[in-house]
Amino acid sequence: MVYINRSKSQLLEEIQRLHTELAAIKLMTEKRTTELYISEERFSLAMRGANDGLWDWNLETDEVYYSPRWKSMLGYTENELDNNLSTWANLVHPDDKNGVLEKAHDYLAGRADSFEVEMRMRHKDGHEVYVLSRAFLVTRKSDNKPVRLVGTHVDITERKTTELFDSKSAEILEMIAIGRPASDIYDAIALMYEARHPGMRCSMLELEGNKLMHGGAPSLPKEYCDAVNGLEYGPSVGSCGTSTYTGKRVLVENIETDPKWKKIKHFALPHGMRCCWSEPISSSSGKILGAFGMYYNHPALPNEKELKDLNAAARLAGIVMERDQAQKRIRKLAYTDELTGLASRASFSQHIEEITKTSARHHHRFALLYIDLDDFKGINDSLGHDAGDLLLKTIAKRLVHTCREIDFIARVGGDEFCVLVEEVEDDYAANIAKRCLHAIAQPIEIYSRRLTPACSIGIAYFPDDGENLSALLKAGDTSLYKAKENGKNQYTFYKMELTQKAQYRFQVEQNLREAIEKQQLSLVYQPQIEVSTGNIFDFEALSRWHHPELGQIPPINFIATAEKIGMIKPLTEWVLRTACRQLVAWKKKGFHALRMAVNISPSLFLDKEFASLIKRIIEEVGITPTELELEVTESIVQTDPRNLSIFQDLKDLGVSIAIDDFGTGYSSFASLKHLKVDYLKIDKFFVDDMLIDEQALILISSMIEMGRKLGHEIIAEGVEKLEQLNILKNLGCEKVQGFLFSKPIRADAVSKLLLSYQHEMNKIA
Numbered sequence: 216m217v218y219i220n221r222s223k224s225q226l227l228e229e230i231q232r233l234h235t236e237l238a239a240i241k242l243m244t245e246k247r248t249t250e251l252y253i254s255e256e257r258f259s260l261a262m263r264g265a266n267d268g269l270w271d272w273n274l275e276t277d278e279v280y281y282s283p284r285w286k287s288m289l290g291y292t293e294n295e296l297d298n299n300l301s302t303w304a305n306l307v308h309p310d311d312k313n314g315v316l317e318k319a320h321d322y323l324a325g326r327a328d329s330f331e332v333e334m335r336m337r338h339k340d341g342h343e344v345y346v347l348s349r350a351f352l353v354t355r356k357s358d359n360k361p362v363r364l365v366g367t368h369v370d371i372t373e374r375k376t377t378e379l380f381d382s383k384s385a386e387i388l389e390m391i392a393i394g395r396p397a398s399d400i401y402d403a404i405a406l407m408y409e410a411r412h413p414g415m416r417c418s419m420l421e422l423e424g425n426k427l428m429h430g431g432a433p434s435l436p437k438e439y440c441d442a443v444n445g446l447e448y449g450p451s452v453g454s455c456g457t458s459t460y461t462g463k464r465v466l467v468e469n470i471e472t473d474p475k476w477k478k479i480k481h482f483a484l485p486h487g488m489r490c491c492w493s494e495p496i497s498s499s500s501g502k503i504l505g506a507f508g509m510y511y512n513h514p515a516l517p518n519e520k521e522l523k524d525l526n527a528a529a530r531l532a533g534i535v536m537e538r539d540q541a542q543k544r545i546r547k548l549a550y551t552d553e554l555t556g557l558a559s560r561a562s563f564s565q566h567i568e569e570i571t572k573t574s575a576r577h578h579h580r581f582a583l584l585y586i587d588l589d590d591f592k593g594i595n596d597s598l599g600h601d602a603g604d605l606l607l608k609t610i611a612k613r614l615v616h617t618c619r620e621i622d623f624i625a626r627v628g629g630d631e632f633c634v635l636v637e638e639v640e641d642d643y644a645a646n647i648a649k650r651c652l653h654a655i656a657q658p659i660e661i662y663s664r665r666l667t668p669a670c671s672i673g674i675a676y677f678p679d680d681g682e683n684l685s686a687l688l689k690a691g692d693t694s695l696y697k698a699k700e701n702g703k704n705q706y707t708f709y710k711m712e713l714t715q716k717a718q719y720r721f722q723v724e725q726n727l728r729e730a731i732e733k734q735q736l737s738l739v740y741q742p743q744i745e746v747s748t749g750n751i752f753d754f755e756a757l758s759r760w761h762h763p764e765l766g767q768i769p770p771i772n773f774i775a776t777a778e779k780i781g782m783i784k785p786l787t788e789w790v791l792r793t794a795c796r797q798l799v800a801w802k803k804k805g806f807h808a809l810r811m812a813v814n815i816s817p818s819l820f821l822d823k824e825f826a827s828l829i830k831r832i833i834e835e836v837g838i839t840p841t842e843l844e845l846e847v848t849e850s851i852v853q854t855d856p857r858n859l860s861i862f863q864d865l866k867d868l869g870v871s872i873a874i875d876d877f878g879t880g881y882s883s884f885a886s887l888k889h890l891k892v893d894y895l896k897i898d899k900f901f902v903d904d905m906l907i908d909e910q911a912l913i914l915i916s917s918m919i920e921m922g923r924k925l926g927h928e929i930i931a932e933g934v935e936k937l938e939q940l941n942i943l944k945n946l947g948c949e950k951v952q953g954f955l956f957s958k959p960i961r962a963d964a965v966s967k968l969l970l971s972y973q974h975e976m977n978k979i980a
């Protein structure tokens with residue numbers, strides 16, 4: 216329409232001009248296309264000559280052309296693989312893929328001037344090929360739009376593995392230099408050679424005497440390593456057993472058929488190993504230290520490169536092995552006491568550092584026993600140093616026999632020894648100290664002279680008396696000094712009261728057996744009252760022990776000891792008999808409708824014979840089973856279901872069962888249900904707190920409610936105040952026991968109490 220106002224000639228002129236322009240453009244485009252074509256052709260030819268692979272990604276159609284060389288680099292023929300991007304995406308290493316794509320996009324978007332990237336690709340047979348890829352962009356001249364990305368692939372595997380190998384070697388040398396553990400270095404050496412020879416698996420064995428011990432073989436199955444570990448070398452013991460025996464390289468092409476493997480091939484064949492080449496590892500002085508083994512899963516002999524590497528690997532492993540063995544020797548020298556063979560002072564210090572750390576972490580307590588011989592100097596001076604040495608050796612042996620294997624014993628000075636023991640139970644350290652005193656004090660004959668050695672022992676606890684080596688040693692030393700000062704031949708704790716406590720407990724322990732055997736204990740009885748009537752319906756028998764020197768010993772101090780020394784059964788038998796006989800005596804006096812409650816330790820309760828013991832006593836004494844109640848703590852509720860039958864036997868017998876100290880353990884009402892419990896004795900702890908702590912009150916109230924709903928009777932223990940009684944009454948508690956009514960009293964006092972009760976009742980009636 217613009218042309219409307221123009222003249223015809225003007226128009227013709229215009230058309231002419233456009234034609235010429237178009238022709239020029241056409242000419243130019245044709246020329247450029249030909250140029251491009253020629254340059255590509257040339258490029259392709261050049262590529263072929265350079266042995267590089269060529270790829271050509273058409274950005275418009277997303278087709279990718281892969282040249283025959285590109286494919287053969289990865290083990291494929293010209294006709295294999297599709298012409299698309301997925302072909303590449305499937306072959307590139309997944310860890311490298313995104314990085315490569317990112318670089319390609321940066322280049323395409325003009326953010327990068329060039330495209331050059333290294334990546335790993337998977338060869339058809341599975342191994343990795345390192346590829347260097349470079350590319351350039353082809354843009355359309357008319358609109359400058361990128362249309363193709365054309366690039367090359369160069370196989371740089373050789374260079375890359377050499378680079379990797381070199382950096383691995385440097386790493387290993389560094390590991391050797393900084394003294395990393397030999398086993399770590401063996402693994403690193405194996406992995407380095409394995410990376411260099413795909414499919415290869417390596418092992419290092421150390422020769423100890425005539426046995427081959429596992430050194431490192433990170434890629435061999437554990438089962439195989441275990442089977443070979445400890446194998447004796449010989450003229451025909453696989454590849455490594457033979458090479459260490461003969462001192463010569465052994466190349467076995469086929470494990471299946473080689474006579475050297477006849478006896479042990481069944482270890483290797485199931486794991487696929489088919490050939491094994493072994494190079495002896497020797498020290499700088501030529502001593503055989505072990506062997507380096509290379510395995511493949513196919514029969515083969517090594518090529519030149521493999522042979523060279525076998526040799527080099529054995530040399531490298533030799534450096535590590537020689538050094539490691541020297542270090543082990545030095546360590547042994549430094550860490551053992553030459554005379555006694557015990558740990559040395561250095562080893563003791565190191566050990567204590569370690570266990571303070573682990574004990575702190577696990578909140579464990581351990582004791583340091585600092586032992587010093589009494590008057591050792593005198594023996595040394597009068598009998599000579601050889602006699603002194605003999606004595607020290609004997610003492611060391613005695614300590615080893617006395618302590619457990621896990622207790623750490625060291626000789627830390629001339630006649631000083633230290634023992635580290637974990638306090639696994641109360642008085643454990645004191646017990647060991649006692650046993651050491653006893654063991655050391657055994658007479659000994661040295662050069663026809665009979666001696667009776669003695670020692671003093673100081674005991675310090677970690678962390679209570681010291682949290683580190685020096686603090687602990689100081690505390691141990693101080694307590695040792697106290698033991699010497701107190702007259703020698705004894706042990707003393709760093710904290711005075713511990714010594715007294717331990718000694719008291721030992722005295723209790725020593726005297727208890729006799730007291731039980733000679734029936735020197737006595738019983739007191741505490742009434743249990745029915746809240747609704749105020750009547751006494753039951754007495755709980757509680758043991759008492761009065762020792763002529765130690766005085767009154769409370770049951771918490773001797774019941775546990777009785778269990779520890781295996782005396783709880785005779786003790787309980789005595790309590791049961793005495794208490795039941797007492798009940799019979801009261802009945803004879805006219806006090807009827809009473810029952811007797813006896814405390815039973817869980818360990819005895821769970822004894823197979825327990826029910827028959829109860830039956831025997833009941834028959835012997837002549838009470839009815841319903842007159843006896845057994846009090847056990849909640850701990851029996853949690854133990855295994857076999858207890859069910861004990862409960863059943865007791866129920867069949869007709870005795871009642873009460874759960875003592877209820878609420879302090881972890882039993883649930885549900886678990887109680889199976890056990891057919893008659894009474895729950897709510898622990899004094901809750902009764903104490905109910906007036907001051909609302910939560911205790913809530914707990915008591917729910918225990919009573921739940922207990923009653925589930926058919927148990929409730930007894931509240933430790934009732935001391937009227938206020939407590941009233942609340943308990945309101946909450947529905949049926950029975951109570953406590954100082955409010957009566958303390959535990961002797962049998963004669965019980966008679967008086969019962970009489971006064973009878974009197975009261977008569978008055979009411």
Ligand code: C2E
Nearest residue numbers: 757758770771774790814815816933934935952953954959
């Ligand atoms: P237990 O079975 O819980 O006995 C109750 C304890 O609480 C008794 O202490 C008793 O004197 C005390 N007690 C009772 N009412 C009150 C009170 O109102 N206030 C206070 N403060 N205390 C009260 P005891 O006699 O010292 O006995 C301690 C523990 O020793 C007993 O606890 C029981 O577990 C054990 N025991 C005592 N005699 C024997 C026995 O012959 N065999 C076994 N296996 N254990 C026994």
Ligand code: CA
Nearest residue numbers: 755814846875
């Ligand atoms: Ca009790």
Ligand code: CA
Nearest residue numbers: 875876896932
């Ligand atoms: Ca109790």
